[in-house]
Amino acid sequence: MPVTTDNETSPLALKPRHERVAGNPGGRPGLTLAAVAVVQFMVSLDLSVVNVGLPQIAAGLGFSAVGLTWVIHAYALTFGGLLLLGGKAADRYGRKRVLLLGLAVFGLASLVGGFAQDPGQLVAARAVQGIGAAAVAPAALALLTSTFPTGKARVRAFGVWSAVNAAGGALGVLIGGVLTQYASWRWVMFVSVPMAAGALALAWRAVAADPPPIRNGRPDVLGAILATAGIALLVLGVVRTDQYPWTSPITLTTLAGAAALLAAFVYVERTTTRDPLIRLGLFANRSVAGANAYNLLVGGAMASAFYFMSLYLQLVLGTGPALSGLEFLPFALGVVAGSILAIKLGYRLAPRTLLISGGLLTAAGFAWFGLISPDGTFITDVLGPSIVASVGFGLCLGPIVSIATAGVAPHETGAASGLLNSSRQIGSSLGLAALGTVAHNRTGQAVTPIALNNGYALGLTLSAALLVAAALIALIVLRRTSPPARSASNDHTGPAVSDRVSVE
Template identity: 85%
Template sequence: MTNGSGARPGLTLAVVAVVQFMVSLDLSVVNVGLPQIAAGLGFSAVGLTWVIHAYALTFGGLLLLGGKAADRYGRKRVLLLGLGLFGLASLLGGFAREPGHLVAARAAQGVGAAALAPAALALLTATFPTGRARVRAFGIWSAMNAAGGALGVLMGGLLTEYASWRWVMFVNVPMAACALALARRGIAADPPTARGGRPDVLGAVLATAGMTLLVFGVVRTDQYAWTSPVTLTTLVVAAALLAAFVHVERTTAREPLLRLGLFTNRSVAGANAYNLLVGAAMASAFYFVSLYLQRVLGTGPALTGIMFLPFALGVVAGSVLAIKLGYRLAPRTLLIIGGLLTATGLAWFGLISPDGAFTTDVLGPSIVTSVGFGLCLAPVVSTATAGVAPHETGTASGLLNSSRQIGASLGLAALGTAAQHRTGRTTTPETLNDGYALGLTLGAALLAAAAVIALTVLRRTGPPSPAEHTDDLLAKAGGR
């Protein structure tokens, strides 16, 4: 099968598979290496969270701009640019000598990912528009998406223990180089699909700067109280930047990143609010559990990675269960059940103790949390694009991805700061345990709030027919 542009579908699929694996991998691969990164570069406890924030904020804040740029300037061109930047940033991050160097490299990785991820998915959709080939292509894409997230923690642990934490950055370089070589040879140059106004770069800059300053203000409360002039000034400026973003989106002569009228659709608004809270809770849970296993229980990085495998398998099981239940239950119902189940798992995690063990304190809550999380994945995508005009489906999917990444950064900022306050200045296994337990319990509260949003904001609908459900998952798999 080929498309009209002369592209080679097999190579296109290979490129997209490598890209999706790499992007998913990078969301989790650094977690297990965080204690070694902190020791190697001299990060403070709160400063260490910026290794996560820098990637999540730039990735989430610029995703919509990346999608618009791919439409405006050509998918292959934007994909190649994103791959080059991602690979270079990974290489420089591996050679980092100061905390600021690594944070800057992670931010550059996020910019590269925001360019290459939507461009790759758009290429896949255009290359496999219909038929059995599309089913196979999106099946491979979904498998690589799940494999990257599942193997990221395991690979991070093995690389950190048996090589160096620097290899959690270096590992991306050969993958980016491979994808770049395949893309140059196997993907035909494509004409821009959108020839309207230029993308709204100012809006993207304002949104990303506002969110970054907001996170910065929250995490600095370990040094400056909430009522201090420094904190209040930072938060006011952040709010002003975000208000300016809204104004620009309403008045810009360029093509806006986001039509604000989308949020009048209750499905879009509710699903994104739900996803924001899920992203906040789950990113924090990964962070706290990884540090609990290593800093409190004294587990090595490699074994810590292995201990995350039940969580990865639980997400896969929950995702499969969501497809089966989706024929009988409405997406709203699955979101409520999944949110409450995940909240229960995180509340169970909140009972961790300094003299605990993997089998008693981690295994059980990992299974409950991951199955609940897996139940949420497909329904939230289906809900977020329900009732959206066909020409805005891509924007709605990009918005959903952005909400999760921004939620991850905001949640880690707030919950990480709360955990640090509970820990105090004396760091012993007992005080660290108290801080992590508080963070995980607050994550459970966020998931419970997400379930309330699904119950009160989303409309009641019946379950789709099997044929409709299958078509919907194929068409919207890109938001997962």
């Protein structure tokens, strides 16, 4: 039977205010939120900061058209594939310790990538960046969940998190464009170095020391290797369909190998004597399963749309890198506005309603993007759909995180956070691989603005279709819940977005 959890009747709700807000004893909630915000901004920015610089990176290092996508895939694959291990490590070895180590790895990889001299070096550096991000992201999100366990403070904390998460992704395009045009594409890598150093210093000061960890066996490293290798092989098989058709022996063998590795991952998780990477029973919770399926599709749509629009502005409309980045600013502002609106609506509407509405609104914006033309302009082809899609995307961010971590045992919050981040990054990589290949096939060998426009338009339309599918998942999988009404008392209350969710 489904059980509805309610913060007004739970033991947690009877605790004093400072105990509910500061779930991380010895830490400073405000500074912890600031540290998590800086970390999330940096991680999100690095997913998009290279997009505008891709043409210059290709020219400078000699990437092929299809090979260029691996600048994005290398980061997304290691990030997504190792997030579960990162979450488990945060639960086992301490969130602060894993956060600091991940920031150090991320900063060093960014520095090395900026000095890359050939495609292999840059792709390798991006892969190591992903490893650092896989440690940082779940540790930071688990800290946020434990520091703000319920109440109005949780709503605001997740609102801040979602705003900086979205702003990092959107402003990354602007920052990348300015750096590429006025400095060098190498600075899209170097820019993360001072951010990682600043986040490390802030986290060192703000985050409380971890309590003694509970260690129930060794982490399942084999599971992490199998998951990452399986996903990487799957992406490789999809990306190479421009050279080897879907029915070719090479493609079929590659995809079969990916399926075998992923099946082995599931088997290992069910039978391992070590601490499983992810407890498969988590997926019995419809909120967790639905949120991650939703996030998978949203990740694929957003990564593909950013990629296509960056290339459309530069290669079809002939816009320079800096101006292209500036033209993404309305999208960034729209996402922030949508995130703030989600906080306001979070007290009146159920999370499921916000996910459906936000997904459909973003889909409408991407469908509008799909009408781009070779002789289009920023005002007619970019500005309007940017506003519609970005506000819709902002509406989704806070609710999806809150739903995916609600009802999860405290010792599994890192794993649940890693799972949510993983579904987003895996979706990004698979979505870009599939939609990028489809767009490339539509374009063919021609490099004229008309041919490129046709490919990008198709990719953007398919991105809209992914978001419609995500909204359907929210409608069908997630249970209906009551809007979280405000408490009648005079205390801090105002239930969090996730305070009333159905769990199995």
